Amino acid sequence: MTLNIVVCIKQVPDPKHFSEITMDPVKHTIRREGIPSVINPCDRHALEEGLRIREKFTGKLVVISMGPTQALEALQEALAIGADEAILLCDKAFAGSDTLVTSYVLGAAIGKIGAFDLVLCGNETVDGGTGHVGAQLAELLGIPHVQASNIKFIDERSLTVKMPIEHGYLDISLKLPAVISVTEQINRYRLPTVWAIVEVAGREIKIWDCEDLEVDTSKVGSDGSPTEVTGIFEHKFKRRVEFLRGSPEEMAKQAVVKLRQLGGDMK
Numbered sequence: 001m002t003l004n005i006v007v008c009i010k011q012v013p014d015p016k017h018f019s020e021i022t023m024d025p026v027k028h029t030i031r032r033e034g035i036p037s038v039i040n041p042c043d044r045h046a047l048e049e050g051l052r053i054r055e056k057f058t059g060k061l062v063v064i065s066m067g068p069t070q071a072l073e074a075l076q077e078a079l080a081i082g083a084d085e086a087i088l089l090c091d092k093a094f095a096g097s098d099t100l101v102t103s104y105v106l107g108a109a110i111g112k113i114g115a116f117d118l119v120l121c122g123n124e125t126v127d128g129g130t131g132h133v134g135a136q137l138a139e140l141l142g143i144p145h146v147q148a149s150n151i152k153f154i155d156e157r158s159l160t161v162k163m164p165i166e167h168g169y170l171d172i173s174l175k176l177p178a179v180i181s182v183t184e185q186i187n188r189y190r191l192p193t194v195w196a197i198v199e200v201a202g203r204e205i206k207i208w209d210c211e212d213l214e215v216d217t218s219k220v221g222s223d224g225s226p227t228e229v230t231g232i233f234e235h236k237f238k239r240r241v242e243f244l245r246g247s248p249e250e251m252a253k254q255a256v257v258k259l260r261q262l263g264g265d266m267k
Contacts, residue, residue, distance in 0.1 A: 001058070001059075002058050002059040003054065003117045004062075004117050004118075005116070006061075006062050006118070007043070007046050007047050007061060007119075008043070008064055008106055008121040009043035009044075009075075009078060010039075010043055010067065010122075011038070011065065011070065011074040012037065012040045012126050012127045013036070014036040015041070015126050017036060020034070021035060029229075038074070040122055040125045042124060042182065043122040044122075044189045045184055045186050046120040046121050046122050046182045047081060047082075047083065047189065049151060049186055050118075051081070051083075052187065053118070053153075060085070061084050062083065062084060062085045063079075063083040063085070063086050064088075064110070065087075065089065066106060069207075072088055072205055075088055075205050076201075076203070076205065079200040079203050080192035080193075080200045081190060081196070082190075085206075087109060087205070088207045089213065090209060093217050094220055094221055095222065096223075096225065097220055097221055098225035099128070099130050099133050100132070100136055100225065100227070101221065101224050103139075104215065104220070106137055107141055110137075110141065112212070112213060116177060117176045118179075119180070122181065123147050123181040124181075133181075134147070134180075135179075138178070141177075143179060145178065145179040146178070146181075147180075147181045148162060149161075149169065149186050151182075158174075158175050159176070160172065160173050160174075161174070164185070242258065
């Protein structure tokens with residue numbers, strides 16, 4: 001059987017540099033200057049799962065991303081890892097888009113790609129963490145959506161997934177086409193080899209804008225987004241350190257006294 005798979009990825013600030021990130025108090029956005037960018041970790045797992053499914057059933061895997069031209073780096077890496085095609089959705093009009101607008105644009109791109117059987121994405125991004133896009137995209141495409149930490153095919157069109165819930169998981173059956181948002185527990189993703197990176201250096205990456213996607217420009221960007229960030233704040237922790245000395249028994253008694261003294265502040 002042949003499966004046509006679409007994987008949605010996003011380029012995000014490298015989590016290893018989160019301590020260096022600051023917020024723009026006027027635009028209410030992350031200042032990304034000087035922060036290295038990488039493929040969103042959960043999206044890496046989505047790409048890996050897509051590659052494993054393609055290897056099992058054959059077919060084509062197309063990876064798409066919405067963002068500035070800088071995101072071409074992420075798409076080129078996806079090609080080096082094994083994607084067949086890559087498409088960047090890039091237009092100044094997309095700036096400031098919330099998750100619903102992002103889903104709208106991704107849905108338009110998937111519609112332009114044509115026939116597909118499965119759409120995979122990460123269940124959340126490290127720079128947003130909303131977990132909205134997968135469900136919103138499925139709603140716009142009119143197909144089922146589920147989060148999954150495991151995917152098992154029953155036959156060519158039917159599969160079961162483990163959907164993580166608090167203190168366990170649910171076994172859910174569904175039929176393709178579908179959108180599946182994967183968690184980091186689903187697999188261990190591969191990295192591109194140096195040779196693969198060199199090999200894809202000249203590969204074409206399509207760039208589609210509003211005109212190519214035939215989207216309503218009044219429904220994209222910050223103006224088309226029904227949600228907006230109205231304020232930001234920095235949560236600061238206040239801590240006091242005290243050292244206790246003596247034998248374990250003496251320190252335990254001192255700790256009890258200190259806790260009793262602080263009891264009023266702890267209520």
